[in-house]
Amino acid sequence: MADVLFPRMALIGIGLLGSSIALAAREHGVVEHIAVHTRSKDTLDRAEELGLGDSYHQDVTECVADADLVIVCTPVGVCETIAKTIAAHLKPGAVVTDVGSVKSSIVKQMAPHLPKHVHFIPGHPIAGTENSGPDAGFAELFIGRWCVLTPAEDVDKDAVAKLQAFWEALGSNVELMDAEHHDQVLAITSHLPHLIAYNIVGTAADLEMVRDSEVIKYSAGGFRDFTRLAASDPTMWRDVFLHNKEAALEMLGRFTEDLTALQRAIRWGDGDALFDLFSRTRSIRRSIIDAGQEIEAADFGRHINDAEGEVEKSQTRL
């Protein structure tokens, strides 16, 4: 058990991320009281049935009133409204953070509304699955995953250190980063892959073969992997692209150029160009697996299947 870092934690939104934080924070003893608010009464009732919190609030201002740590776990598009609504009800000295997949927009949406007497430290645990809602959460989600924090330069260092200790207690490795840089990196490593998945599954769905179930029947590993990503929450991902527009368009432009080069290589029978790229990407995959193995094996003693070079997991995680 770790030390109690924040006696009272308030979670706004209790889907995959909110419920996983509730379960992990409880398991590691870093909070004493968990207050939960979410927009829909049905979801709040379900969170109570699952025993995710200690108190449940339909009114978000009541939820945050005594909180030492407030974590916004909603789609990124509603963060400005939430900041405006909670601002006058936050306890002096509270840490306010979030888990949104984009960061510059969160700063723009929330920072202007929050009072000077709280510590605002945007965050992004780079850990998730294609599932959503309060039933989807699990306490191990953050183990061995990165969590990026993007505090402004003038934010209290002790508050940043305390939030860092919170994520480390949940099993994460924490990295501090500039919000704009975060958005560029995540645009290529997370946002574009999801867009490609949505697109390829959409393209396949428009084909006549789908009607004859051939796409489903003969779907090899590759297509199945894309369907997992393409099953991710539509509201969440709509908001990611609307709120990381510039970086997503920049990476999409580069991707489209490279795809056109591949198209040309196929058309002109340029096998060397194809082979060179496929060899380069194969070695990138191997270096990612090697790095992942080190983290998991060294820090968490999970089962490593050496023959395959893969880490066995009970659930599919990033």
Ligand SMILES: NC(=O)C1=CN([C@@H]2O[C@H](COP(=O)(O)OP(=O)(O)OC[C@H]3O[C@@H](n4cnc5c(N)ncnc54)[C@H](O)[C@@H]3O)[C@@H](O)[C@H]2O)C=CC1
């Ligand atoms: N799903 C994933 O794999 C990951 C998601 N994220 C980020 O975490 C955030 C939450 O994602 P998930 O937990 O996956 O979504 P989710 O759909 O499972 O949960 C979202 C929750 O927010 C609530 N909500 C929506 N609008 C609200 C409002 N106006 N006021 C209060 N509650 C509201 C919903 O009722 C639900 O409880 C998103 O910003 C996403 O970008 C970050 C890392 C991974």
Ligand SMILES: O=C(O)C(=O)Cc1ccc(O)cc1
């Ligand atoms: O399920 C997957 O493969 C993911 O990529 C999960 C994920 C989704 C969004 C994030 O901001 C971080 C992680």
